[in-house]
Amino acid sequence: MNALRTAASLTAICAMLAAQPALAQDMRARLAHVFATNSPVDQASQAFAQCVTDGTDGAMDVTVFPNSQLGSDESIGRDLSRGGIEFAFLNPGSLTGLDPLLDIHYLPYIVSSNDEADAVFYNPDGILQTTIRETLDKHGMKALDFFELEFRAVTNSERAVESLADMKDLRLRVPGSVAIRSFFEQAGTQAVTLPFPELFVALQQGTVDGQDNGASITYNSRLFEAQKYMTRTNHVYAMGTITVGNEFWEGLSEDRQTLIADCAHEAASNQIADNRAQQAEFIQNIKDGGVEVTELSADAMAEFVELGRSLWTQLEDAYGADRIAALRAEVGADGK
Helix, strand or coil: CHHHHHHHHHHHHHHHHHHHHHHHHHHEEEEECCCCCCCHHHHHHHHHHHHHHHHCCCCCEEEEECCCCCCCHHHHHHHHHHCCCCEEEECHHHCCCCCHHHHHHHCCCCCCCHHHHHHHCCCCCCHHHHHHHHHHHHCCEEEEEEEEEEECEEEECCCCCCCHHHHCCCEEEECCCHHHHHHHHHCCCEEEECCHHHHHHHHHHCCCCEEEECHHHHHHCCHHHHCCEEECCCCCEEEEEEEEEHHHHHCCCHHHHHHHHHHHHHHHHHHHHHHHHCHHHHHHHHHHCCCEEECCCHHHHHHHHHHHHHCCCCCHHHHCHHHHHHHHHHHCCCCC
């Protein structure tokens, strides 16, 4: 009888030990992103992680891995979809290797101001968020909320860009986006696709003359240190997603899902406000770093906008004519 009891006890202990790794995995989570340490995005990711940890009284511990420590956006996205990483602050526009629809928000000149961006990009029922949410879900990821990656500018080491003609023959690094690549190719540049983690070295070594990113990323990732000129073309407004892997998400209780969604919303809202509040500072810091910053004249900006909007019809094959039509309706764009 004692032997039977001992065997039963050992069986129970073994079962308990076998269950512990699964429990531990549920209690710990990794959050990855490509953005510089202490940038507005990184600060938001740290706040999100702390909110989740505090909200669960430490039962779920979220560790942040910033600055491409766990790879590029695309590799992070693939790990999310496979369950290798639990959370990420993603730039969906860099995930076109997974699905070309993930950079629909990179269509040139969708909006021209923060107020317009708030109405179009941060509308949960709008075509941009709907497309990105549905597409991420198809690849095993859930967009919890959306944060700001700001208006993109052009930097280079060759010459000041004061008109569309000045773009000709510049070698510019672009993300893997058909919309951005098409825009720059139509402007006469040589568009070179490189993962973001390789960009700084490519600028340093002259592999490319320049790149397109907003003031926050250009400053916080120190890209300006390898550049001489910056032009605020505002050709694309971009947003990122606070993202969770579907498999991990579906294994959480409803209470935890609600907490995490609330933490994501708070982190995204604060990041947008903080990023906008620091824009002038980022621009001044870039100038102080020796970069000549150009503001386009109204006539020059009109040239850029006309070129960018003219590509929307050509890009219907990439994004779907119905989605382009819905976007035109939202922004009041004409039928170019």
